Amino acid sequence: MSLLEVRDLHIRIDGHHLVRGVDLQIERGECLALVGESGSGKSLTALSLMQLLPRHARCDFERWQFDGQSLLGTTEAQWRRLRASRIGMVFQNPMTALNPTMRVGDQIGEVLRVHSRCSAREARRHALELLERLGIVNAAKRARQYPFELSGGMLQRAVIAMAVACKPALLIADEPTTALDVTVQAEVLALLRELCRDQHVGLLLITHDLGVVEAMAEQVAVMYAGRIVEAGPCQAVLSQPAHPYTRALQQAMPRLDDRRDSLLAISGTPPDLSQQLNGCAFTPRCERAMQICPVRQPAVYAPSKARRCECWLWEPQAQGAGR
Ligand SMILES: Nc1ncnc2c1ncn2[C@@H]1O[C@H](COP(=O)(O)OP(=O)(O)O)[C@@H](O)[C@H]1O
Ligand SMILES: [Mg+2]
Structure with a gap:
């Protein structure tokens, strides 16, 4: 049984559908890295897992299992106990x-x-x-x-x-090293890694740095415009990314000798989430977009049992439909 299992998480604020059906799974003693550009919904997702979203946010889960129990319907008093003793959180700015x-x-x-x-x-x-x-x-x-x-x-x-x-059984760290000097970043990350392994803590690590993902995580989930567009074992996903967005992130990644705080920009901008989205949200920025992409929800492609990618690219029929 996984430590954390979330299925079909949605977050809406002021009519904006900001997190649009997220699934997450974290095992004890393992690190799941959640990556994506700024604004993709990573922090909202993290906050929802501690019930710390702003008051006017609406948040729905289809399934929310933590350490063998469902957290659906947990009261605020129970949450205070959970937050303090079962789930820990580390934010960007200490x-x-x-x-x-x-x-x-x-x-x-x-x-x-x-x-x-x-x-x-x-x-x-x-x-x-x-x-x-x-x-x-x-x-x-x-x-x-x-x-x-x-x-x-x-x-x-x-x-x-x-x-x-x-x-705690679960630690959520939202860009925990972004505000730190480069030299201390690695130390703090190593510390988190060690805690997670030695004490069998599950770690949800939010970052926009694929180098950090590679060094830290067993699993990775790539988030774009409020959805996980690709997920799976870190090594497999990073060595053979299936989603054009994951590839674009990799290409935008600064080299080790050229470390900067943020990703180089991927050309174009993420979609306006106040509007209804029909097809794949990445279409306008995607080098490999096809006719079907902006109009229909992407098909799920599973190159192996543990991997998942939402993209039309791997669907022979969609290819046939031409560009
Ligand atoms: N309190 C809020 N009220 C309204 N919109 C918000 C609020 N918090 C975040 N958002 C919006 O939700 C989207 C996702 O935000 P966030 O989860 O912080 O992204 P990330 O952590 O990936 O950078 C952004 O477009 C952001 O502007
Ligand atoms: Mg954030």
């Missing part, structure tokens, strides 16, 4: 995740105290251990400091410490 007026060690200690009912002293000791384990040098001193006194990399480690303090 500064926003911490309370600026509270010492770092106390913040981690508080999380521990609320959930494991230990004494303040035990919590402080445990928080210190965590900071040490997460590679914070001089942890005792750091624990007594306030967030503004720590570097970005150290802050993100502290946030990860908080997220894993109660040993």
Whole structure:
């Protein structure tokens, strides 16, 4: 049984259909990377998995299994417990995740105290251990400091410490290294990877960097305009991408010696999601688009059991229909 299984997730905000039928599956101890350009719906998807979407958002799941139980119909009180102890989240900017007026060690200690009912002293000791384990040098001193006194990399480690303090089964990390220096990025990613393997935590890692995907993930899901257009084992998908969008992402990927924060642009822009979409949303930007592409929902192509791609390219009849 998978740790997380989501089927047919839809998110609508103000009449915009922003996430349009997403399926996700995460195994214990494995990393699923969710990739796609900015605006494709990655963060909304992550937030929906913690029921942290903005109030005016509407979100529907057909199926939502987590650790052997369905989360459909979970109450807000149950969610507060889940968020704090079963599902941890690490956001892009560590500064926003911490309370600026509270010492770092106390913040981690508080999380521990609320959930494991230990004494303040035990919590402080445990928080210190965590900071040490997460590679914070001089942890005792750091624990007594306030967030503004720590570097970005150290802050993100502290946030990860908080997220894993109660040993969650699932960790959701939304572009956790984007705000960090290049040199610390790799360290923080390695830390997440290690946590996930050693403690059997499932990791949903959101990134727009295919290099990160390759280094971190067992599985990858490629998102475009609110849908997963291609998914499967990382190695297979990256070595032989089936969707033209996955290829375009690869071509837009900066080289290792030319690291920049964002992808080179793929020409064209994503569709306007306030409008009804009929066919494949990538059509206007697709080098291999055919007549059928803008008018009919793409067929599902499954090159192997674990892989899935939504594209007309692999359907002989669609090819026959010509360009
Ligand atoms: N609170 C919101 N209200 C209205 N639209 C939103 C809100 N949050 C995100 N969106 C829109 O939803 C789309 C997907 O956003 P997001 O999930 O943040 O993308 P990503 O994380 O992939 O960059 C974008 O077009 C964005 O403008
Ligand atoms: Mg985002």
